[in-house]
Amino acid sequence: MLKFSANLSMLWKDVSFVERFQRAASAGFGAVEFLWPQGEDLDAVVRAKERAGINVVLHNMDAGDIPAGERGFANDPRRRNEWQIAFLRALELAKRLHCAQINCLVGNDVGFIPRDVQFQIVRENLGWALPQARAMGITLLIETLNPIETPRYLLTSTRNTVAFIESLQKPNLKLQYDIYHMQRAEGNLIATLRAHASRIAHVQIADAPGRNQPGTGETAWSRVLGALEETGYAGYIGLEYNPTGATDDSFAWLPREKRKECRAIDLMIQ
Numbered sequence: 001m002l003k004f005s006a007n008l009s010m011l012w013k014d015v016s017f018v019e020r021f022q023r024a025a026s027a028g029f030g031a032v033e034f035l036w037p038q039g040e041d042l043d044a045v046v047r048a049k050e051r052a053g054i055n056v057v058l059h060n061m062d063a064g065d066i067p068a069g070e071r072g073f074a075n076d077p078r079r080r081n082e083w084q085i086a087f088l089r090a091l092e093l094a095k096r097l098h099c100a101q102i103n104c105l106v107g108n109d110v111g112f113i114p115r116d117v118q119f120q121i122v123r124e125n126l127g128w129a130l131p132q133a134r135a136m137g138i139t140l141l142i143e144t145l146n147p148i149e150t151p152r153y154l155l156t157s158t159r160n161t162v163a164f165i166e167s168l169q170k171p172n173l174k175l176q177y178d179i180y181h182m183q184r185a186e187g188n189l190i191a192t193l194r195a196h197a198s199r200i201a202h203v204q205i206a207d208a209p210g211r212n213q214p215g216t217g218e219t220a221w222s223r224v225l226g227a228l229e230e231t232g233y234a235g236y237i238g239l240e241y242n243p244t245g246a247t248d249d250s251f252a253w254l255p256r257e258k259r260k261e262c263r264a265i266d267l268m269i270q
Helices: 019-026 042-052 077-097 115-135 158-168 179-185 189-195 221-230
Strands: 003-007 031-034 055-060 101-103 139-143 173-178 200-205 236-239
Touching (some): 031 236, 077 101, 115 139, 115 158, 139 158, 139 200, 158 173, 173 179, 179 189
Parallel strands (some): 003 031, 003 236, 031 055, 055 101, 173 200, 200 236
């Protein structure tokens, strides 16, 4: 069975961030996820989640100025202290929200030191963070991004990301597999999902190349999500897309009664 979470950073942008929790619940979702809520009152975020009676299944840690092109800074030796503070804030928010997964973007190539040194800095930061997360029952996720939109990002292929994760040998470090990014970066979605199913803890979706709702692009969703279901994947599928119109209208492919759990065959999408 497939389970879905609404990404509050991408959906219902016509209302404030905290209002989106109730919008998701009213639309029939039982779970939500989001990027780091930059500039938001975190107490208000927690209250909004509780009022909506909805689960938070994933949130990102602070990845810097996303609109300006930053994609994390775990690799920057000048920002080690800043990264650790950001991680502790994310860990505290996850605890308050009862959220068991935090996504950690590794960063863009800083340019002034070799990439292998940057990866070692990421390992050191994660080596410090992972035991603290595990003590709280929290899994950290590493995500691959496509090189078309993020050419300086350090991890732009599933194979390299999995190799990086395996190099740390920690049970609470997993892969976040974003189907939109990987369709643009490398294709071969079904074979990749099957090959790395044991490493994948969270999946996000948007159609390619426009990053809109499923059914607006080139992805063969019935086949891809059917293959994901066949692997026995038990995590959530995050709707991380930009709706082409009103957010609620963009769910036509996912009937209301199917938004918490369904079979791939029940989706109104090809």
